[in-house]
Amino acid sequence: MTKTIELIFDFVSPNAYLVWQPLRELAGRQGAQIQITPAFLGGMHKLTGNAPPFIRDADVKGKNAYANLEMRRFIAKHGLNRFKMHPKFPFNSINLLRMLISLEGDDQIKFIEALMPAIWEEELDVSDVDSVARVLTKAGFDAQSLAAKAQDPAIKQAVIDSTEKAVERGVFGIPTFFIGEEMFFGKERLGQIEEMLEKN
Amino acid sequence: MTKTIELIFDFVSPNAYLVWQPLRELAGRQGAQIQITPAFLGGMHKLTGNAPPFIRDADVKGKNAYANLEMRRFIAKHGLNRFKMHPKFPFNSINLLRMLISLEGDDQIKFIEALMPAIWEEELDVSDVDSVARVLTKAGFDAQSLAAKAQDPAIKQAVIDSTEKAVERGVFGIPTFFIGEEMFFGKERLGQIEEMLEKN
Numbered sequence: 001m002t003k004t005i006e007l008i009f010d011f012v013s014p015n016a017y018l019v020w021q022p023l024r025e026l027a028g029r030q031g032a033q034i035q036i037t038p039a040f041l042g043g044m045h046k047l048t049g050n051a052p053p054f055i056r057d058a059d060v061k062g063k064n065a066y067a068n069l070e071m072r073r074f075i076a077k078h079g080l081n082r083f084k085m086h087p088k089f090p091f092n093s094i095n096l097l098r099m100l101i102s103l104e105g106d107d108q109i110k111f112i113e114a115l116m117p118a119i120w121e122e123e124l125d126v127s128d129v130d131s132v133a134r135v136l137t138k139a140g141f142d143a144q145s146l147a148a149k150a151q152d153p154a155i156k157q158a159v160i161d162s163t164e165k166a167v168e169r170g171v172f173g174i175p176t177f178f179i180g181e182e183m184f185f186g187k188e189r190l191g192q193i194e195e196m197l198e199k200n
Numbered sequence: 201m202t203k204t205i206e207l208i209f210d211f212v213s214p215n216a217y218l219v220w221q222p223l224r225e226l227a228g229r230q231g232a233q234i235q236i237t238p239a240f241l242g243g244m245h246k247l248t249g250n251a252p253p254f255i256r257d258a259d260v261k262g263k264n265a266y267a268n269l270e271m272r273r274f275i276a277k278h279g280l281n282r283f284k285m286h287p288k289f290p291f292n293s294i295n296l297l298r299m300l301i302s303l304e305g306d307d308q309i310k311f312i313e314a315l316m317p318a319i320w321e322e323e324l325d326v327s328d329v330d331s332v333a334r335v336l337t338k339a340g341f342d343a344q345s346l347a348a349k350a351q352d353p354a355i356k357q358a359v360i361d362s363t364e365k366a367v368e369r370g371v372f373g374i375p376t377f378f379i380g381e382e383m384f385f386g387k388e389r390l391g392q393i394e395e396m397l398e399k400n
Contacts, residue, residue, distance in 0.1 A: 048261040061248040062372040066385055073392070172262040185266055188388055192273070 003032035003197055008099075008166050008176040009112070010041040012093040014085065016175045017120040018071070019187040020112065022078045023175075028188055032199040036108040038101045039163045040094055041174050047164065048172040052090060074187060082121040091126050094159065098150035099136075101158050114139035203232035203397055208366050209300075209312070210241040212293040214285065215319040216375045218271070219387040220312070223279045223375075226390055228324045230397040234306040239363040240294055241374050247364065248372040252290060274387060282321040291326050293360065297392040298350035299336075301358050314339035 005027055009016055027034050045051055057063040075083055100111055118124035118135045125131055133143035149155055166176070170183055177184040179196050205227055209216055227234050257263040275283055300311055302316055318324035320333045325331055333343035349355055366376070370383055377384040379396050 050260045050263065050264075060250045060372055061367065062370045063248075063250065065370060066372070066383065069383070105329060167261065170262045170265060172260055172266070183266065183269070 003030060003200065004035050004179070005032050005193065005197070006035045006037055006178040008037045008039050008171050008174055008178075010039055010093050010174050011072075011096045011100075011110065011112075011115060011119060011126070012041050012090050013174040014071075014083070014089070014120065015187045016042060017116050018074055018078070018080055018083060020116055022187075022190055023177075026194050026197075032197055034109065035073070036100070036112065038097045038159060039161060039166045039171065039174065040097055040159055042092070042094075043160065043163045044167055044173070046136070047167045050172045070188075082117070084123060085119060086119060087123055091098070093126065094103055095150050097159050098155050099146045100185050101162060102146065102149040102152070102155050104123060110139060111121065111136075111141065114141070170177065203230055203400065204235050204379070205232050205393065205397070206235045206237055206378040208237050208239050208371050208374055208378075210239055210244075210293050210374050211296045211312075211319060211326070212241050212290050213374040214271075214283070214289070214320065215387045217285060217316050218274055218278070218280055218313060219375050219390070220316055220323065221280065222387075222390055223377075226394050226397075230394065232312065232397055236300070236312070237362060238297045238359060239366045239368060239371065240291070240297055240359055242292070242294075243360065243363045244367055245376070247367045250372045270388075282317070283322060284321060286319060287323055288325060288327075293326065293352050296326055296332070297359050298355050299346045301362060302346065302349040302352070302355050309371065310339060311336075311341065314341070 005023070007023065023034065026032075050056070053067055054064055057067065075081065098114060100108055103111055111198065113133075114135055115124070119126060124135060129147065136143040136146060169178075171185075173185055175185075175187060177189065177193055179193065179200075182196065184193055205223070207223065223234065226232075250256070253267055254264055256265065257382075271345060275281065300308055303311055309378060314335055315324070315332075319326060328348065334345065336343040336346060369378075371385075373385055375387060377389060377393055379393065379400075382396065384393055
């Protein structure tokens with residue numbers, strides 16, 4: 001049986017960008033597949049009462065400075081030097097999630113691999129439909145067809161449902177990982193995820 | 201030169217109990233010494249605007265449940281099965297910190313090793329001076345002398361100064377570790393601490 005790491009994913013999370021390549025490498029080492037569950041982080045925050053850490057922790061002296069230090073350490077450890085904080089963060093990712101959820105399996109991986117570097121290395125403005133289409137076309141997608149699917153009410157509802165279902169399973173942030181029923185939150189959990197995959 | 205792990209410490213932190221033995225084992229493996237910096241967590245929370253996670257995160261659906269899951273995983277991984285949540289948590293630890301700061305070097309380690317199991321395995325009531333004295337006497341301390349020192353205004357001020365200095369260095373919670381100027385917060389950081397000691 002193929003080992004599976006489920007990733008609860010949204011494009012708007014800088015930590016989702018940072019964890020992506022290390023997660024791909026981990027999956028490669030372990031012969032595991034990554035299964036994408038799109039979830040709208042903005043909606044998840046409303047459903048759970050959560051907020052981005054830089055907002056939630058702004059009132060605690062030292063806490064965001066330490067989070068930034070750990071981000072720099074993670075970047076250095078994994079050689080993620082092309083990462084740039086996005087000028088429009090937190091941008092609205094809902095349209096990208098709708099396109100993502102209309103795809104399946106390897107196409108979802110390919111879609112993420114096309115967009116994440118464009119967003120988090122090259123400051124792609126995700127509200128600019130032409131720029132997004134150019135990135136998708138270059139990666140071999142039918143951008144027009146994807147844009148049309150993103151307007152399908154069933155697709156729109158699928159993102160809402162997927163987000164609500166994740167919250168029902170205990171998810172409150174991104175990136176979250178599941179191996180079977182075991183949940184792991186945050187980019188700091190890769191070591192535990194690998195330990196678990198090695199045991200199974 | 202001996203490797204040193206500085207531990208910003210208070211008895212009231214369940215995570216300080218949980219990390220203690222794994223940290224001792226790590227220090228043993230690495231030939232490192234543990235240097236204790238007592239800090240009053242209640243005072244630190246006032247100075248930084250922080251609060252215990254179970255209070256800060258109570259309004260976020262799923263977040264404390266996940267923190268509890270990670271606590272159970274840490275306990276299972278390190279075989280800390282004797283841990284019990286303290287019935288009087290968060291108890292007032294100030295008197296214990298005053299006694300601790302009046303000691304030096306190995307005596308601080310011995311003092312912690314005597315009290316932490318009594319508190320976090322056997323529910324010692326730290327406000328009961330006779331019970332605390334019994335634990336200390338059994339561990340070879342002069343309990344009466346320590347109790348007297350804890351009333352010394354210079355010792356009382358030393359705990360305040362030590363707490364304020366930690367906050368000035370960026371500390372906002374316990375356990376916090378320093379290797380030289382490099383700060384690490386939380387029991388999840390042992391892996392990074394060991395990596396850093398291995399490099400040096």
